[in-house]
Amino acid sequence: MFRRTLLTTLCLMAPLMAPGEVRAEPAFQPTAQDRADLTRIETYLNGLTALKARFLQVAPDGGVSEGDAWLARPGRMRFQYSPPAPFLLVASHGELVFQDSSIRQTSRVPLSRTPLGMLLATKVSLSGDVTVTDIKRLPGEIDVSLVRTAEPGEGTLTLVFADVPLTLRQWTVLDAQRKETKVTLFNAQLGGSFDAKLFEPSAMPGDSTGGG
Numbered sequence: 001m002f003r004r005t006l007l008t009t010l011c012l013m014a015p016l017m018a019p020g021e022v023r024a025e026p027a028f029q030p031t032a033q034d035r036a037d038l039t040r041i042e043t044y045l046n047g048l049t050a051l052k053a054r055f056l057q058v059a060p061d062g063g064v065s066e067g068d069a070w071l072a073r074p075g076r077m078r079f080q081y082s083p084p085a086p087f088l089l090v091a092s093h094g095e096l097v098f099q100d101s102s103i104r105q106t107s108r109v110p111l112s113r114t115p116l117g118m119l120l121a122t123k124v125s126l127s128g129d130v131t132v133t134d135i136k137r138l139p140g141e142i143d144v145s146l147v148r149t150a151e152p153g154e155g156t157l158t159l160v161f162a163d164v165p166l167t168l169r170q171w172t173v174l175d176a177q178r179k180e181t182k183v184t185l186f187n188a189q190l191g192g193s194f195d196a197k198l199f200e201p202s203a204m205p206g207d208s209t210g211g212g
Contacts, residue, residue, distance in 0.1 A: 034135050037142055038126045041159075044166045045124040049073050051168075053188035060179035069185065074122040075111065076199040091120060092199040099201055106201060118146055118157055119171070140164070 030038065051071040058064055067081040079089035086102035096114055099106045111117040118130055126132050126146065133156065134145040145158040153176055160170035170184045 028131075028133050028135075030132065030135070034132075037135065038132065038144070040166060041142070041144060041161065042124055042126055044161075045119070045168070048168065048190070050192050050194065051185075051188055051190055052192070052194075053185040055079065056184045056186070058182045058184075060181060070194055070198055071120075072194055072199065073120060075120050077116075077120060078198055088201065090199055090201045091116070097201040101202075113154070116157065116171075116173070118148070119159070134158075142166075 049072065051069075053069050054066065055069040056064065056066045065081055065085040065087075067079060067085070069080075070076075070078045075091065075094065077089075077091040079087075081087040081089075086100055088097075088099040088101070090097045090099075091111055094111050095108050096111050096116070097106060097108050111120065118124070126144070129149055130146050131149045131152065132144060133147055133152075134143075136143040136145075140163055142161045142163050143158055144161070145156050147156050148154055155176060156174040158172040158174070159168060160172070161167060162169050167188070168185065169188075170182065172180055172182045174180050
């Protein structure tokens with residue numbers, strides 16, 4: 001149980017709600033301003049092909065970890081946690097791979113089963129397969145909450161953007177049990193190219209499929 005909970009938190013994935021737990025929410029009705037902002041955000045995300053940054057992660061239990069992040073759209077990402085955290089998170093080849101070097105174990109889940117898969121898609125579209133459930137505006141900030149249209153109970157991904165210029169600076173995953181994982185990016189560098197080996201997990205014994 002501990003390992004499943006840890007994997008859920010660090011892989012930014014969310015198990016489905018049990019029958020009867022899904023609560024109907026009022027449908028979000030976008031305004032003209034909302035639609036204009038969503039178009040801007042789609043354009044920005046589809047133009048975001050490469051990024052390197054430091055990250056700070058806050059887990060549901062309040063635990064804080066940090067490290068270096070690389071993102072190469074579509075479909076590739078690496079979160080290298082700084083010691084003493086023994087974790088590595090890599091997205092590539094349609095999988096999200098989580099490694100815990102302290103127990104020398106690797107777990108894999110399909111990227112499509114994770115809310116983060118929406119951000120790493122070949123073409124980011126905030127309609128169709130993805131449903132926008134809310135937009136909030138704060139001074140200099142726009143927050144957009146998303147779910148997978150077919151499986152809204154898998155979890156909610158909220159993207160937080162600084163505005164003018166539009167810049168992704170944080171995302172939050174709220175899972176089916178209402179547990180929240182928040183990742184904040186800072187010192188971000190856009191553009192460039194990365195060695196493909198950066199997005200390959202290390203070879204470790206005890207590889208398992210599905211996060212059990």
